Amino acid sequence: MDKTTANGPGERHEGFRSGFVSFVGRPNAGKSTLTNALVGQKVAITSSKPQTTRHVVRGIVHRPDAQLVLIDTPGLHRPRTLLGERLNDLVQETWAEVDVIGVCLPSDQRVGPGDKYLLGEILKLRRVPELVAIATKSDLVGPTRLGEHLLSIQKLEEEIGLTWQHIVPVSATEGHQVDVVADCLIDRLPEGPAYYPDGDVTDEPTERLVGELIREAALDSVREELPHSIVVTVEEMGLREGRPEDKPLVDVFANLIVERESQKGIMIGHRGSHLREVGQAARRQIGALLGTPVHLDLRVKVLKEWQRDAKHLNRLGF
Numbered sequence: 600m601d602k603t604t605a606n607g608p609g610e611r612h613e614g615f616r617s618g619f620v621s622f623v624g625r626p627n628a629g630k631s632t633l634t635n636a637l638v639g640q641k642v643a644i645t646s647s648k649p650q651t652t653r654h655v656v657r658g659i660v661h662r663p664d665a666q667l668v669l670i671d672t673p674g675l676h677r678p679r680t681l682l683g684e685r686l687n688d689l690v691q692e693t694w695a696e697v698d699v700i701g702v703c704l705p706s707d708q709r710v711g712p713g714d715k716y717l718l719g720e721i722l723k724l725r726r727v728p729e730l731v732a733i734a735t736k737s738d739l740v741g742p743t744r745l746g747e748h749l750l751s752i753q754k755l756e757e758e759i760g761l762t763w764q765h766i767v768p769v770s771a772t773e774g775h776q777v778d779v780v781a782d783c784l785i786d787r788l789p790e791g792p793a794y795y796p797d798g799d800v801t802d803e804p805t806e807r808l809v810g811e812l813i814r815e816a817a818l819d820s821v822r823e824e825l826p827h828s829i830v831v832t833v834e835e836m837g838l839r840e841g842r843p844e845d846k847p848l849v850d851v852f853a854n855l856i857v858e859r860e861s862q863k864g865i866m867i868g869h870r871g872s873h874l875r876e877v878g879q880a881a882r883r884q885i886g887a888l889l890g891t892p893v894h895l896d897l898r899v900k901v902l903k904e905w906q907r908d909a910k911h912l913n914r915l916g917f
């Protein structure tokens with residue numbers, strides 16, 4: 600096979616670049632939305648509530664000249680529970696291993712102490728990756744404000760003692776400059792072979808993605824204090840037997856786990872109305888992901904104080 604045209608996994612390609620990139624930024628900075636825009640398919644959970652990304656989800660960008668593997672981590676925050684501590688360790692381990700960190704700084708907000716804290720943590724890593732500054736949500740501001748924002752990002756170089764390889768504005772929702780972000784990131788990757796076969800968009804097991812879609816549907820509708828208390832386990836999933844070939848149906852059995860009885864009540868709602876809505880929304884999303892109609896059996900369970908209990912955390916995969 601001609602090595603200059605091959606770009607399957609493990610094949611070296613003259614001038615081909617490949618590597619790992621992680622987006623960091625304050626909660627709600629637009630990391631998941633940018634991941635999805637780059638990959639061109641919904642792979643990371645997005646939500647208007649902060650700190651909802653809990654698992655490391657990979658999205659993969661395939662190009663003839665490069666392969667970019669996106670590692671989506673939860674936000675770093677002051678640990679208040681055992682879950683918080685484990686998440687922070689996971690984040691720092693991941694950051695030290697990627698080739699490039701894309702620091703997301705939303706254009707509609709001033710660069711602040713939270714951003715500087717994050718950057719300080721990055722500079723403390725045993726190995727500091729290349730840094731690209733991404734001014735997200737550029738559609739939310741006018742040119743003057745965007746200019747100011749880019750300037751204050753540049754000033755961080757002096758203030759904190761870091762070097763940006765690129766500073767790039769982007770609107771992931773409008774699809775504006777998404778390609779430029781990809782170029783800037785790929786530009787900093789080392790030469791090397793593709794890690795994944797063409798066409799793969801994520802190596803997350805389907806069940807985990809399905810669980811995330813259910814969690815997203817549940818989060819969309821509950822009050823601010825509930826998000827951290829929700830976790831979803833997919834117990835069983837499979838094609839229902841005995842269906843006609845042109846009418847397949849996938850059965851999904853999942854648990855929505857909360858910490859307290861009172862939260863269970865909120866989740867279920869009056870005569871089950873809330874749970875029904877969540878189920879319907881989740882079913883649509885899962886159907887779109889799998890390309891098959893879905894029957895979703897969703898139950899709400901209480902696992903008391905699961906965020907503080909090592910046994911529960913292990914069981915839930917943290």
Ligand SMILES: Nc1nc2c(ncn2[C@@H]2O[C@H](COP(=O)(O)OP(=O)(O)OP(=O)(O)O)[C@@H](O)[C@H]2O)c(=O)[nH]1
Nearest residue numbers: 627628629630631632646649650652736770771772
């Ligand atoms: N107008 C606009 N809104 C955006 C853009 N990107 C993201 N958003 C919105 O900002 C909110 C947060 O986006 P996410 O992508 O979930 O942010 P995140 O950084 O992954 O958030 P966490 O998971 O909490 O860390 C969502 O409501 C998005 O729709 C953008 O380019 N323009």
